[in-house]
Structure formats: C-alpha cells, structure tokens
Amino acid sequence: MLRPIPTRRFLPVVVLLTLLATTVTAAPAVAATSTQVSVSWRNTSSWSTGFRSAVGVTNGSGATWRGWKITFAYGSAATVFRDVRRVSSSTSVLTVAGVTGRSDLAKGATASFRIDSRKVAKARTVPTSCTVVGAALPCSLNGGKATPGRPPASPTPSPTPTPTPSPSTGRDGVVSVGWLNNSTWTTGTQSSVSVTNRTSLRLAPWRIRFTYAAAVDTIWDASASSVPDGFVAAAPSYATVLDAGAATSFGLTSTTTGGAGVVPTACTVLDLPAGTDVACTVGGGPVGAPATPAPAPEPIAAPAPLTQPRVGRTLIAPYVDLGLWPTADLRSFATQTGMRAFTLAFVVSDNGGSACTPAWAGFDAYRIGGPQDFHANIAAFQASGGQVVVSFGGAVNSELALQCTDPAELQAAYQQVVDRFGVDRIDLDVEGTALGDTAANQRRARAIAGVVAAQAAKGRHLDVSLTLPVMPTGLLDEGIAAVRGLTAAGVRPVAVNLMAMDYGQGSRPMAAAAESAAVATATQLAAIPAYAGLSAAERLSMIGITPMIGLNDTGEVLTRADAQALAAWSVANGIEVLSYWEATRDQPCNPSIGAYMCSGVPEAQWSFARAVVTGATG
Structure with missing residues (x-):
C-alpha cells in the first residue's frame, strides 16, 4: 500500500503482478569490469495493453554512487514506478533515479525496483542500452556491451557576466512552491504548502526564505525562523534531502493583522552551491472556501454503528x-x-x-x-x-x-x-x-x-x-x-x-x-x-x-x-x-x-x- 509524499497508501498506494509471466531472454553475458554499473531488466508479467518489469541496478564501482541516476534507451511507455523515481521520459528515453532516503548506492549494493509500461507498437519491451548520469561509470544491460557513463559537465569559463535571470526562471532550474489556504478565521489561516525541486540539483538540506506579511504561529513537517520581511522554512530532521525532481510538503497556521496577505509574494532558495542559479516561484490563491467539487450523490443512510469489532x-x-x-x-x-x-x-x-x-x-x-x-x-x-x-x-x-x-x-x-x-x-x-x-x-x-x-x-x-x-x-x-x-x-x-x-x-x-x-x-x-x-x-x-x-x-x-x-x-x-x-x-x-x-x-x-x-x- 503506497503513501505518496508526504504520505502513503497501500500501497501506501500497489500494482499487483499478473500471472501471464513473460520472461525475457538476457543478452549473452560478457565479462563485467570491476568499475561498471550492471543492470538486470526482466519482464515478469504481461497483460493485453502492458507489462511489468523487475529491474536491478548494481553498483560495481569501488565507491558509493551518490544520488544515483540512470538513463535507458527504451521504446515502450513507462507509466507506473515502484521504489524508483522517474526523472524524465519521452518516446525513446527513460531516466530514473533513487527515491528520497535511498538515493545513494553503496559499492556492491543493488537498487531493486519495478516499472509498469504500456505496450507501444513495434517497440521493444526491454531497453537496448543504459547510461549512467553524473558519473564516468560504464553501464551494462543484461550482461551486454557496456555504454560509457555521462559525468557532470565541466563548467566553461565565460568572458562576460551571466545575464540576470527573469523572476520565474533560473539558469539551473526552478523550485516551485504551491501555497493553498485551506481555512481561515477572523485572525488567522491554515495553509498547505508543496515544494517541488524542478532542478538537477540535490538540495541537502533544503531551506527557503519567504516574503510573507503574516506571522507564522505553528508549522509541521518543517521548521520556521523569523526574518524581517517573512520567515525561513527549513527541512525537518527526518527528511532533510530534496532530490532533483522530488517534492515535499509542510503545513502551517498564521496570524494576520491589518488585512495582511496570507500568500507569500516571493521566495528564495537558500544554501545553494557556489555558482548555481535557481529561481523560486510561489503559486497560491486568496483565502476562502475551497472550490466546490462536483455534486456528490446523497450518502446512504447511516446504519447503526458496530457494537463490537x-x-x-x-x-x-x-x-x-x-x-x-x-x-x-x-x-x-x-x-x-x-x-x-x-x-x-x-x-x-x-x-x-x-x-x-x-x-x-x-x-x-x-x-x-x-x-x-x-x-x-x-x-x-x-x-x-x-x-x-x-x-x-x-x-x-x-x-x-x-x-x-x-x-x-x-x-x-x-x-x-x-x-x-x-x-x-x-x-x-x-x-x-x-x-x-x-x-x-x-x-x-x-x-x-x-x-x-x-x-x-x-x-x-x-x-x-x-x-x-x-x-x-x-x-x-x-x-x-x-x-x-x-x-x-x-x-x-x-x-x-x-x-x-x-x-x-x-x-x-x-x-x-x-x-x-x-x-x-x-x-x-x-x-x-x-x-x-x-x-x-x-x-x-x-x-x-x-x-x-x-x-x-x-x-x-x-x-x-x-x-x-x-x-x-x-x-x-x-x-x-x-x-x-x-x-x-x-x-x-x-x-x-x-x-x-x-x-x-x-x-x-x-x-x-x-x-x-x-x-x-x-
């Protein structure tokens, strides 16, 4: 049962295996080098429109692979991901990375996950190659020929200063904040806040400064400290890392005075690595009742409650x-x-x-x-x-x-x-x-x-x-x-x-x-x-x-x-x-x-x- 961030369902949120197992024959094995990443990709089940794959990524290098990320040449359409994070996907390329809390891969360790895919006409149901992103490690798929990794690009000195980014975009991406005011009363409001890291950077720990006219009273799933024009929200001790492409959330109550706005007017990501440029945007709405959902059927009459379990x-x-x-x-x-x-x-x-x-x-x-x-x-x-x-x-x-x-x-x-x-x-x-x-x-x-x-x-x-x-x-x-x-x-x-x-x-x-x-x-x-x-x-x-x-x-x-x-x-x-x-x-x-x-x-x-x-x- 899956519980998406910030929570879980059966998960908690769980797409079950079918019995129509389709085993894919691996490519002929070749000698593995001691410094490569080895991927096993096996299709474990199939149905009329799709199939499920069990994937293992093994770090064969001599050191911990920090913030592991890998790209597959893949023609089918990946739709559901378990124990792995989708970074990006297109008609022919799929990039995945370790989930928050398991984004590093120790030497010799294996990250196991599952992917459900939709069948695409004439497309292979197994990737044709894999490429390590952010490290110079070769990658071998099902024992096949290794593909060179893609290490981080070395910065190129520029003779001229970098232009100042527009307020909504940064050279290295954007951290977007969704701010929703759930309820309001005479002197205050309660808000739900989502934070999505739409950059290629790993924010560890993450901290965001908000220009905010109201005063924060209580905050949960984050910590808050006051600054002259607002407050700084910081990662909680149990979830400090915000990986590239990942999201987190927190909630707070605020006291409003003199008609002060209760949605921040600006935000700034703090503690960024030197030389990086990340923008921060806030999207929110005015205080008020949430949008009215579609009319719901009348509930059934409440039966007598159970008298025992x-x-x-x-x-x-x-x-x-x-x-x-x-x-x-x-x-x-x-x-x-x-x-x-x-x-x-x-x-x-x-x-x-x-x-x-x-x-x-x-x-x-x-x-x-x-x-x-x-x-x-x-x-x-x-x-x-x-x-x-x-x-x-x-x-x-x-x-x-x-x-x-x-x-x-x-x-x-x-x-x-x-x-x-x-x-x-x-x-x-x-x-x-x-x-x-x-x-x-x-x-x-x-x-x-x-x-x-x-x-x-x-x-x-x-x-x-x-x-x-x-x-x-x-x-x-x-x-x-x-x-x-x-x-x-x-x-x-x-x-x-x-x-x-x-x-x-x-x-x-x-x-x-x-x-x-x-x-x-x-x-x-x-x-x-x-x-x-x-x-x-x-x-x-x-x-x-x-x-x-x-x-x-x-x-x-x-x-x-x-x-x-x-x-x-x-x-x-x-x-x-x-x-x-x-x-x-x-x-x-x-x-x-x-x-x-x-x-x-x-x-x-x-x-x-x-x-x-x-x-x-x-």
Whole structure:
C-alpha cells in the first residue's frame, strides 16, 4: 500500500503482478569490469495493453554512487514506478533515479525496483542500452556491451557576466512552491504548502526564505525562523534531502493583522552551491472556501454503528494511515464511520535513526516510544472499547526486517511495538521488493515467532495476519513462499490478508474479483503443510480481504455497491478480516486536499464505511 509524499497508501498506494509471466531472454553475458554499473531488466508479467518489469541496478564501482541516476534507451511507455523515481521520459528515453532516503548506492549494493509500461507498437519491451548520469561509470544491460557513463559537465569559463535571470526562471532550474489556504478565521489561516525541486540539483538540506506579511504561529513537517520581511522554512530532521525532481510538503497556521496577505509574494532558495542559479516561484490563491467539487450523490443512510469489532466471526478493521497530516483522531473516526476496530499503518524502520528503531511512516519524530508516537490517541480509542491492529511494512519506506539484520534487535523492535500499544494482533504487510527478499522474509518469520512465544510465556496471545498482493486467480509464487516461510517458523497466520486491488486488467466488477481471489487463495493454502487437513470452508475462514475504496491506482474502481456486496459476502462466508485502504480516503476529492486523501469518486464522506457496515450487518 503506497503513501505518496508526504504520505502513503497501500500501497501506501500497489500494482499487483499478473500471472501471464513473460520472461525475457538476457543478452549473452560478457565479462563485467570491476568499475561498471550492471543492470538486470526482466519482464515478469504481461497483460493485453502492458507489462511489468523487475529491474536491478548494481553498483560495481569501488565507491558509493551518490544520488544515483540512470538513463535507458527504451521504446515502450513507462507509466507506473515502484521504489524508483522517474526523472524524465519521452518516446525513446527513460531516466530514473533513487527515491528520497535511498538515493545513494553503496559499492556492491543493488537498487531493486519495478516499472509498469504500456505496450507501444513495434517497440521493444526491454531497453537496448543504459547510461549512467553524473558519473564516468560504464553501464551494462543484461550482461551486454557496456555504454560509457555521462559525468557532470565541466563548467566553461565565460568572458562576460551571466545575464540576470527573469523572476520565474533560473539558469539551473526552478523550485516551485504551491501555497493553498485551506481555512481561515477572523485572525488567522491554515495553509498547505508543496515544494517541488524542478532542478538537477540535490538540495541537502533544503531551506527557503519567504516574503510573507503574516506571522507564522505553528508549522509541521518543517521548521520556521523569523526574518524581517517573512520567515525561513527549513527541512525537518527526518527528511532533510530534496532530490532533483522530488517534492515535499509542510503545513502551517498564521496570524494576520491589518488585512495582511496570507500568500507569500516571493521566495528564495537558500544554501545553494557556489555558482548555481535557481529561481523560486510561489503559486497560491486568496483565502476562502475551497472550490466546490462536483455534486456528490446523497450518502446512504447511516446504519447503526458496530457494537463490537466483529460481525459474526469477521473482524471489520479498515486501515488508517497514521503518517498523514492532520493525524486521524481514532475516536472521532469511530464515531463517524461506525467502526470499532482499525488497522494502523505503517510501522517501519526510522529513516532518521537506527535501522532497528521502529517508527510510524519512518519519521524520526514518530519513533515508537517517543513523545509523538500517537500513544495517547491509540490508548483513548482502546479505552472506549476499540481494537487496534498495528501493521508493519507497506509499499513505502523500509519494513524492519529489510534494514535490521541483527536477529535479537529485530525481535526486540517488534516486541517494543507490541508492548507499547498493548495489542493482541499485528499485521505484516509485505509487498514490492520486500516480498522477494528471501533473507528478510526469513529474519522476519523468526523474529515474529520469537515475539509470539514471548507473549505466550507471559500468558498473552498474539494473532498475526500476513497481508500480500493477489490477483483474482490467487497469490503469486512469492506470496505462497511468504506464507510457507512464516508457517515453517511456527506461526500460522490468523489471516492471509489479500490486497484485492490494482489488478491492472482494466474495468471489472471489483467485489466479484475480490471474492474470486479469496476462494482461489483458500484453495492454494491446501498445498501448505500447516493447512493440511483443513476443509475448504475452514481455509476460507483464514482469509482476509482488503480492497482499495473508490479509484484504484490502475484506473479500476471499487464502487460503494461493491463495498456493500463484498462486506455481506465476507460475513456470510466467515472471512477472518475485512478491511479497506484507507479510512481517510473515504471522502470526495476537492482542491483543498491531496489526491491520496480522497476516493477519486463523487461519493459523500463516509459513504464507503457506511456501505461496509450496512453490508456486514444487513
């Protein structure tokens, strides 16, 4: 589940593999030099209009490759990128780079990512060559002939001064700021600010000075310091780098006096390397109500709220992304949605600290045990009778087992989260490159088995669910291997939870597709020893289903009717857990909120939650 910057969805935001695997034959291998970059490009699946590729970029040089970037001669049309950042693309050239937080590649290390592409008539589905950008390193694709790299151009002395750039352009590009005033009151306003680095420079750390007539009161996801004509916004400690082509965001509240404007009139990027010239532009709007969205259908009547987390034997526990801002108030969400349980996403490695330090969304400020780990929010919901499930992993950031390689420290990290929030159920969301990381999967399985045993020794039970990508035809091989690995370590998941979303197969009835995936996966479990001897109905009762409400990343749509029908089917068939991605998205889109925080369809707020409750209890 993907969470775009500044947040995540299932990701968190996850386009699932198809079973129509198309293996590409690699070019004949040649002797690799010790100073080259080696790329493996393998097409792993295909559908009528496109295909998916698994790509690995290995740094064969003797030093860390800073801010890695690589260009491919590529005739197909790349459309979806996972664990990699698109820098530019055209009809014949594709340039990608490391994502923020993973933009450097140590010597001998490999950056793995996936790309979905649209088929182009007569175009090859594998690049014909690769070229390293910014370093004099040769690049070899699938063992073929190496292409020389493109090192940074040496500056050419100019006999005349460089002309002063216009206010909207700089010689080396522009940092563009989008400023949106979400709400206003008599003496102040709240604003959402996006910052996009449209240069070829890596800003580390980034700082921007704003000419601003109002006075900043509070700021989040950045820090602020006053200057005579405005303020300086600086990168937060947990996300200091703004790579070329990347974006970040922050929010603030301001006090206005004497009718002062609440959109900056100018901005300046600070701390630039000597000799560089970067412009800064601000685009914003006046204070006022956000633009009125298209008329939404009337919401369905609010059903009676759930009296407990389960309906029959089915746990109803939608995901809530705690990495979003503003942070969800769980008690308020329960009141408005009628839900009595939530799956909280995602605990991963702290991007600003130790690899074995757990943190919500990887933010240093949100590390577990710290003052901002949402303990009070979670405890208040639990005290009201609500149940929480803590989910580890997701599509963005690094799940603990990927980075924390010490077995004892890894188990301690999981244990810390269980103890901190007093939960009796956790969820392991394994997707993307993490799903194929055999060593990490083994580490995770052993560590979780240790936590389960430790809880049992204290007289406490701990349920574990395993969330995996799926197709309507069932799990992929990697998913089946993940289930086998966890059960081999002695932990049989209480639910194999299916990400019933993002199939990439065009428009289809999404409720029926999810039901098909559940039945197919239950059949697949019969071949795993831990499930031997169980009936088909018993195996089906060990399945979980998690669709993405509204518009999926691939254009498919789970409608409100689909949600209600799937809830009814799940309860009738004794599905272990029914969830959806993600509670915050249960609202129509409008210009005042990010696309990752709305459903993409014109349904009134909480319509999907009410449809699920109606279907489950009807």
